[in-house]
Every structure is written in structure tokens, then in C-alpha cells.
Amino acid sequence: MQTAITPRNGSRSASSRTIELSWDAAPNHAYPDPGVIGIVYFAELEVVAGDAAARQFEMAINGKLWSKAPFTPQHLVCDAFFNSEAHRGFGGDYNITLNATANSTLLPTINAAEFFSVVSMTNVATDSKDVAAMAVIKAKYEVKKNWAGDPCAPKTLVWEGLNCSYAISMPPRITRLNMSFGGLSGGIPSHFSNLKAIKYLDLSYNNFTGPIPKALSDLPFLVVLDLTGNQLNGSIPSGLMKRIQDGSLTLRYGKNPNLCSNGGSCEPTKKNSKSMLAVYIAAPILAVVVIGALAVLLLLIMTKKQGSIKGSVKPQNEASGVHSQSRNGDTHSLLQVDNRRFTYKDLQVMTNNFKTVLGRGGFGSVYDGFLPDGTQVAVKLRSESSRQGVREFLTEAQTLTKIHHKNLVSMVGYCKDGEYMALVYEHMSEGNLEDKLRGKDSNSTSLTWRQRLRIAMESAQGLEYLHVACSPAFVHRDVKTSNILLNVNLKAKVADFGLLKAFNHDGDTHVSTTRLVGTHGYLAPEYAAALQLTEKSGVYNFGVVLLEVITGRPPILQCPKPTNIIQWVRQHLAQGNIEDVADVRIRGDYGINSVWKVTGVALKCTAQAPTQRPTMTEVVAQLQECLKLEEHHMI
Ligand SMILES: *[C@@H]1O[C@H](CO)[C@@H](O)[C@H](O)[C@H]1NC(C)=O
Ligand SMILES: *[C@@H]1O[C@H](CO)[C@@H](O)[C@H](O)[C@H]1NC(C)=O
Ligand SMILES: *[C@@H]1O[C@H](CO)[C@@H](O)[C@H](O)[C@H]1NC(C)=O
Ligand SMILES: *[C@@H]1O[C@H](CO)[C@@H](O)[C@H](O)[C@H]1NC(C)=O
Ligand SMILES: *[C@@H]1O[C@H](CO)[C@@H](O)[C@H](O)[C@H]1NC(C)=O
Numbered sequence: 001m002q003t004a005i006t007p008r009n010g011s012r013s014a015s016s017r018t019i020e021l022s023w024d025a026a027p028n029h030a031y032p033d034p035g036v037i038g039i040v041y042f043a044e045l046e047v048v049a050g051d052a053a054a055r056q057f058e059m060a061i062n063g064k065l066w067s068k069a070p071f072t073p074q075h076l077v078c079d080a081f082f083n084s085e086a087h088r089g090f091g092g093d094y095n096i097t098l099n100a101t102a103n104s105t106l107l108p109t110i111n112a113a114e115f116f117s118v119v120s121m122t123n124v125a126t127d128s129k130d131v132a133a134m135a136v137i138k139a140k141y142e143v144k145k146n147w148a149g150d151p152c153a154p155k156t157l158v159w160e161g162l163n164c165s166y167a168i169s170m171p172p173r174i175t176r177l178n179m180s181f182g183g184l185s186g187g188i189p190s191h192f193s194n195l196k197a198i199k200y201l202d203l204s205y206n207n208f209t210g211p212i213p214k215a216l217s218d219l220p221f222l223v224v225l226d227l228t229g230n231q232l233n234g235s236i237p238s239g240l241m242k243r244i245q246d247g248s249l250t251l252r253y254g255k256n257p258n259l260c261s262n263g264g265s266c267e268p269t270k271k272n273s274k275s276m277l278a279v280y281i282a283a284p285i286l287a288v289v290v291i292g293a294l295a296v297l298l299l300l301i302m303t304k305k306q307g308s309i310k311g312s313v314k315p316q317n318e319a320s321g322v323h324s325q326s327r328n329g330d331t332h333s334l335l336q337v338d339n340r341r342f343t344y345k346d347l348q349v350m351t352n353n354f355k356t357v358l359g360r361g362g363f364g365s366v367y368d369g370f371l372p373d374g375t376q377v378a379v380k381l382r383s384e385s386s387r388q389g390v391r392e393f394l395t396e397a398q399t400l401t402k403i404h405h406k407n408l409v410s411m412v413g414y415c416k417d418g419e420y421m422a423l424v425y426e427h428m429s430e431g432n433l434e435d436k437l438r439g440k441d442s443n444s445t446s447l448t449w450r451q452r453l454r455i456a457m458e459s460a461q462g463l464e465y466l467h468v469a470c471s472p473a474f475v476h477r478d479v480k481t482s483n484i485l486l487n488v489n490l491k492a493k494v495a496d497f498g499l500l501k502a503f504n505h506d507g508d509t510h511v512s513t514t515r516l517v518g519t520h521g522y523l524a525p526e527y528a529a530a531l532q533l534t535e536k537s538g539v540y541n542f543g544v545v546l547l548e549v550i551t552g553r554p555p556i557l558q559c560p561k562p563t564n565i566i567q568w569v570r571q572h573l574a575q576g577n578i579e580d581v582a583d584v585r586i587r588g589d590y591g592i593n594s595v596w597k598v599t600g601v602a603l604k605c606t607a608q609a610p611t612q613r614p615t616m617t618e619v620v621a622q623l624q625e626c627l628k629l630e631e632h633h634m635i
Contacts, residue, residue: 026092035086521555543605
């Protein structure tokens with residue numbers, strides 16, 4: 001609304017006193033005329049001296065008067081004009097004109113316009129698996145095309161480079177994909193093989209490297225695969241070779257200097273002798289490995305027996321020096337020594353026979369406890385009905401022995417005693433962030449904006465450590481406000497590493513997981529749709545946390561209808577008012593600039609495309625700036 005257009009100030013002929021906008025509601029006459037609803041927006045941007053009606057114009061739609069009276073925009077007042085009933089009857093071609101009235105000394109202006117037509121979707125949306133595959137491909141390559149909305153529907157707005165098949169009472173399927181000359185690089189992602197109805201796949205003249213994915217041979221209807229002009233290497237997968245030989249597939253692979261084709265540098269005989277050699281080498285190695293594994297197994301069984309006898313007497317691996325730790329709750333020094341292993345009996349003593357429950361989760365219950373030296377701890381005991389399996393338990397225990405950061409909850413010890421499994425953590429007396437924001441006594445002890453900001457920044461630092469400092473990097477996968485714990489000084493630490501996932505940075509930039517984990521309302525779209533996991537999925541989770549911190553609202557809002565918090569915030573911000581978005585309990589207590597800035601960061605974190613989200617390092621830097629802004633505000 002801060003800009004407007006007006007006709008060029010030329011000769012004062014009639015046509016130069018007119019703005020004309022045209023809209024084709026039924027391109028190529030693909031639909032019967034659907035009619036049009038227009039919304040036009042005005043605000044006077046100039047100071048109009050003298051006569052208030054110096055700028056005055058009439059609006060017409062295809063020559064028929066649209067506005068009943070001449071219109072004059074008000075200075076810096078946003079005004080809109082629209083028709084509530086669709087205009088029809090012009091074969092879909094509409095011209096909207098704004099004509100200066102005879103009295104008007106100034107030319108018409110217009111700031112914005114929207115035109116809507118209702119197009120009947122006789123076909124339902126594209127097959128969901130095709131949509132998911134295209135979403136990943138689009139996100140991975142930031143394809144700069146008209147790729148928006150549904151790939152195949154409506155027919156007139158099919159994505160560039162795609163062809164679809166439309167059958168009655170079946171969702172449209174993608175049958176051709178042309179990404180030729182797309183400037184794409186990296187390995188050919190296996191996602192192309194999820195386009196199960198595709199017949200023609202053209203990836204020619206890109207910069208794809210690495211091997212031809214085997215999965216491409218699983219495309220049952222593929223007739224032409226064009227890989228010409230890339231940097232592919234390796235040999236052609238046998239599945240594709242077979243399809244070429246039986247004549248069902250045409251493969252073009254010229255201009256790939258490092259690709260071994262059958263007649264090329266990789267002789268089939270050589271390959272055979274190579275693989276025979278592999279068998280000669282592999283067989284003895286296999287035998288050694290099997291014998292070795294048996295020996296290890298035997299050893300394990302023996303030590304396990306010993307372990308359980310010793311374990312019932314006293315904690316194993318008890319490090320010397322633990323008892324000399326101070327009683328001021330500083331468990332950090334405990335971490336310098338190896339984590340301690342406790343027996344079930346130790347836990348009973350520690351927790352006074354599991355007397356005080358601090359909380360319950362998917363894993364089981366968390367109990368209050370004390371170490372012999374008086375240090376307060378939290379004991380997370382796995383219940384038999386736990387949804388969290390033995391594997392998650394072990395993941396968490398192993399990971400926690402490796403990662404140490406002031407903003408990650410640290411592990412004091414663990415217990416694996418028969419069927420009993422438990423993790424012993426430092427005690428976080430102020431509970432979790434979710435309860436602080438939305439719990440039953442969150443009203444009386446509401447966090448201030450500054451406290452919230454500091455908690456957000458500290459949690460971000462913990463996550464940044466997982467993403468950046470750890471090798472391999474970790475993604476938490478279940479970042480949410482109930483997993484951010486607060487100690488007595490309200491210092492924030494991220495907890496619950498049972499779903500942590502490691503991945504290497506070399507090679508591909510994401511891991512494909514086989515199982516969706518995490519919490520509804522926090523899941524990044526690419527992860528929920530295609531199980532694509534990167535650090536950016538973690539950034540998305542954190543963005544949702546930030547929005548909760550700002551608004552004090554849950555990730556899924558129920559009123560007036562179920563909406564996620566991201567949409568809710570976007571909708572409210574569209575109306576331009578940050579005050580509506582911020583939690584009522586911090587109103588009057590914050591600098592408007594820092595709230596705007598944090599909201600901006602949160603919305604970037606929750607961008608649909610992973611590539612548009614910032615890294616955790618950038619988030620930390622931004623939040624630090626916000627804290628500075630807020631400190632200036634306080635002064
Ligand atoms: C527009 O044209 C009129 C008449 O030719 C002239 O008086 C006026 O200065 C022009 N305005 C601008 C912004 O050029
Ligand atoms: C609308 O304007 C375009 C271009 O000026 C013209 O070709 C078309 O015939 C007009 N349509 C109607 C319905 O006036
Ligand atoms: C595929 O796309 C490229 C680049 O946009 C274009 O030059 C080529 O003609 C297209 N191929 C087909 C078969 O449409
Ligand atoms: C492929 O990469 C090389 C350098 O790595 C570059 O010079 C070339 O322009 C790229 N080609 C395309 C089609 O992007
Ligand atoms: C193929 O290229 C990739 C990098 O582009 C490289 O890592 C790999 O070793 C190459 N493989 C072969 C068989 O040359």
C-alpha cells in the first residue's frame with residue numbers, strides 16, 4: 001500500500017486519464033466463464049492541495065459502471081472496493097478501467113488489486129505420493145519455475161516441465177518430468193523413483209554427479225530416461241540394463257565422461273573376475289568374522305552374569321572423587337568423571353522408593369531423588385508399557401555420555417539392571433517451559449519477556465551445539481517446550497535425547513529415516529511428508545517453540561477452528577498488529593522492536609522450504625541481538 005501506479009503524465013488525451021487492468025478468468029476457454037470478483041485497494045499518497053476531490057475517478061468493468069459514485073482516495077487511509085457478487089457474462093475476459101472524471105485535476109491511482117475466479121476442480125488433486133516427491137525435489141533444488149499449488153491441477157496451471165495424465169475418478173498422475181538445463185548438481189536423488197507413474201524423465205544437461213540410482217529401474221512405466229550431459233560416474237545399474245535389453249526403455253547417457261557403459265571402459269569380463277576375486281577374499285574374512293562374533297557373544301554372556309552379581313552389591317564404575325563434590329547443586333563437575341552405573345536398589349534408595357513423581361512421559365515416570373552426597377537428581381525410569389523402546393533408551397544413554405553443553409541437560413548416571421532401565425539426570429527445579437507458559441499456575445508466575453528471550457537464546461545455543469559442534473551432527477527430532485527444562489536460576493537446558501538422530505555432513509545433506517517420530521504440531525513439512533531429515537527440520541521445531549514463547553499459545557490452536565500456530569501468527573501479522581500476537585501476560589513489558597524481530601526469526605525458522613530457514617548459528621546470533629535490543633529498551 002506504500003506504492004501506487006498512475007498513468008504517465010503525457011498528453012491530456014482521454015486514454016492517458018485511464019488505468020486499465022485486464023483479467024482472463026477462463027484462459028483458452030478451458031472453463032465455462034467462472035465470473036470474477038475484483039478487489040481494488042487505494043490510499044492517497046500525495047498531499048493533495050485545495051479541492052479534496054482533486055483526484056476523482058470512476059470504475060468500470062467491461063465498460064459498465066462498477067462504482068456507483070466517483071471515488072476519491074483519502075490521504076494515507078487504506079480503502080478497498082469490491083463486488084460481492086461475481087461479474088459474469090463476458091466470456092471470461094474482463095477489463096477493469098479507472099477513468100478520471102472531467103473535474104479531476106489529478107490522474108487516477110491504484111495501490112493494489114486482486115481478482116478471483118472460482119474454477120471448478122472436476123479432477124481431484126494430484127496423487128499424494130507424486131506431490132510428496134515433487135515437494136522434496138522442489139525444496140532440494142529451489143527450482144525457479146512457476147511451481148506453486150498442486151502440480152497437475154488445474155489443468156491450465158500445470159507446473160512447468162511436467163505432464164500429467166488425467167483419468168476419470170482417479171487423481172492425476174505425473175507422467176513426464178523435464179528438468180533439462182536446470183543447473184542442478186549433486187547426486188540424483190532417489191525421490192525421482194517415487195514418481196511411480198512417470199514415463200519420460202529428462203534430467204539431461206545438468207551437473208548431476210555420482211552414480212545412476214538403482215531405484216530408477218523400479219519405475220514400471222518409464223520409457224525414456226535422458227541423462228545426457230551430466231557428470232555421472234559408475235556403471236549403468238543392471239536393472240536398467242535389463243530394461244534396455246528387453247526394449248522397454250530408452251536410456252540416453254551420452255556426454256557423461258566418467259560413466260562406464262557396456263561397450264566402454266568397464267569390460268563385463270573384468271567385472272566378473274573382479275567379483276570372483278571379491279568372493280575369494282570375502283569368504284575367509286566372513287569365517288573369521290563369524291568365529292569372532294561367537295567369541296564376543298560368549299564373553300558378553302559371561303560378563304553379564306558377573307555384572308549382575310557385582311551390581312547388586314555396589315554401583316559399578318563408581319568414580320573416585322564423586323563424593324567430594326560440593327552440595328551446591330553444581331552437577332557439572334560430576335560430568336568430568338565417567339557416568340556412573342547404578343543398580344535398581346541404588347535407585348530405590350535414591351528416590352526413597354520412588355516416592356515423588358516429577359512428571360510422566362512416553363518413557364515412563366520421572367522421580368525426584370538424591371545422590372549419597374546430597375546432590376538432587378531426577379530419575380527417569382522406563383516403565384514396562386513404555387512407548388520408548390530399549391533402543392531409544394540406549395541411544396539416549398550413549399549419546400549423553402558424549403555430549404556436554406551448558407544448555408543440554410546432563411546425565412549423572414544410568415541403570416540397566418535386568419529389565420530395569422533408568423537414566424539419572426541433574427535436577428531441574430523449575431520444571432519445563434511448557435508448564436511455565438501454559439501450566440496451571442503460569443498466570444501467577446508468568447515469565448517476563450526478557451526471561452523468555454533468554455530461555456529461547458539458551459535453548460538455541462544447546463541445539464546449535466548439537467548441529468555444529470558434534471561430529472557426527474545430531475538432530476534432536478523432538479524439540480518442544482515440554483523438553484526445555486529450567487533450573488533454579490531459570491537457565492534453560494534441552495532434554496530428552498531418546499529420538500536424537502546422528503548424521504554425517506559429508507555426502508548427502510540429509511538422511512532419510514524410516515519412521516516418523518516427534519510431536520504433532522512441531523513436525524517440519526518435508527520430514528512429515530517425505531521423512532527427509534536435516535538440521536533444518538530441527539530449526540523448524542525450534543521456530544514453533546519461539547512462536548509459543550512469543551504468544552504463550554500451544555502449537556495447535558483449537559479456537560475458533562484448529563489452526564497451527566504458524567498460520568495463526570501469519571494471519572495476525574498480516575493485519576499488521578504485533579500486539580495481538582504477543583502474549584497478554586507480557587504486554588506493556590517489552591520493547592516492540594525485539595518482539596518484531598523474534599517473530600521474524602520464528603517465521604523464518606518455520607519457512608516451508610528448508611533452504612529458506614536460517615541455521616541454528618544464525619538463530620543464536622539473531623536472538624542475541626534481540627536480547628541486546630531488549631536491554632536497551634529496559635534502560
Ligand atoms: C503533469 O502534466 C501537467 C500538464 O501538462 C503539468 O502541469 C504537471 O506539472 C505534470 N506533472 C508532473 C508530475 O510531471
Ligand atoms: C479487454 O481489453 C483487451 C486489451 O485491451 C481487449 O483485447 C479485449 O477485447 C477487451 N475485452 C473486453 C470484453 O472489452
Ligand atoms: C525440456 O526442457 C528444456 C529446457 O527448458 C527444453 O529446451 C526442452 O525442449 C524440453 N524438452 C521437451 C521434450 O519438452
Ligand atoms: C557445471 O559446473 C561447472 C563447474 O563446476 C560450471 O562451469 C558449469 O557451468 C556447470 N554447468 C551447468 C549446466 O550448470
Ligand atoms: C563418483 O563421483 C563421486 C563424486 O562425484 C565420488 O565420490 C565417487 O568416488 C565416484 N565413483 C567412482 C566409481 O568413480
